Amino acid sequence: MSWHGRLLLVHPKQVATRLEQARLAGWIPNCPTLWQMELAVLRMWHRLVFRPETIGKSNTHPIRSGWRAKLLVWRPLRFPFLLAEGAVSPWDMTGLASSTKRLLQHLMAAHHDGFQFVYDLEILSLEPSGLAQLRSRLQALEKDSKRADWLGDLCAYAHYHRDLSHGLACFELNPESLLSSTGDPDLSLRALLIWCLAQPASPAATWQAWRAGQYHLQHGLRT
Numbered sequence: 001m002s003w004h005g006r007l008l009l010v011h012p013k014q015v016a017t018r019l020e021q022a023r024l025a026g027w028i029p030n031c032p033t034l035w036q037m038e039l040a041v042l043r044m045w046h047r048l049v050f051r052p053e054t055i056g057k058s059n060t061h062p063i064r065s066g067w068r069a070k071l072l073v074w075r076p077l078r079f080p081f082l083l084a085e086g087a088v089s090p091w092d093m094t095g096l097a098s099s100t101k102r103l104l105q106h107l108m109a110a111h112h113d114g115f116q117f118v119y120d121l122e123i124l125s126l127e128p129s130g131l132a133q134l135r136s137r138l139q140a141l142e143k144d145s146k147r148a149d150w151l152g153d154l155c156a157y158a159h160y161h162r163d164l165s166h167g168l169a170c171f172e173l174n175p176e177s178l179l180s181s182t183g184d185p186d187l188s189l190r191a192l193l194i195w196c197l198a199q200p201a202s203p204a205a206t207w208q209a210w211r212a213g214q215y216h217l218q219h220g221l222r223t
Contacts, residue, residue: 008041011097018096021126032196044093046217058157073156085109111155122189
């Protein structure tokens, strides 16, 4: 494994395991190379830098009432609390190197606008009882008002856990019902893996495509 593979993928063996699970689930015909997954990480860094408004903000719900949510809607202030909750792993940009516990914490404490949580539900669905564990956590939250208020304020925007619970139920019943945006690698793991398979398979091929003006981090390989 190259130094840049270890740097960008964090735990390449775990990423490779998840890719094989996705292949066995029939999502992709074959696994992307680890270099293609590195390109996915770079694509996500590009999104973070040039399209930050698509992460951690809401265009569909108002900010929750109360001073705490009004403060935590400011993302730099929210970030250390997300770290303390174990809800984010800044270097694992694909989520494929994260444990089931980390993914559960992420979904419970980090705001996902619209159907952005589908990406993480897809990863959880590859793990035995992953979706069931999330359902249990959401049910437990309904009985713990103090914890519910804190996580609600940490997510900052109203109705997040209600929407997540509804989305989970729809996903368990029929995953395709929430995958109408499967062509968008921002929203779907399956779409991201398909995007990866269409990218150059090696650093040398990527360099050649970039020099020829056929490669862009956000859009990928242009033919």
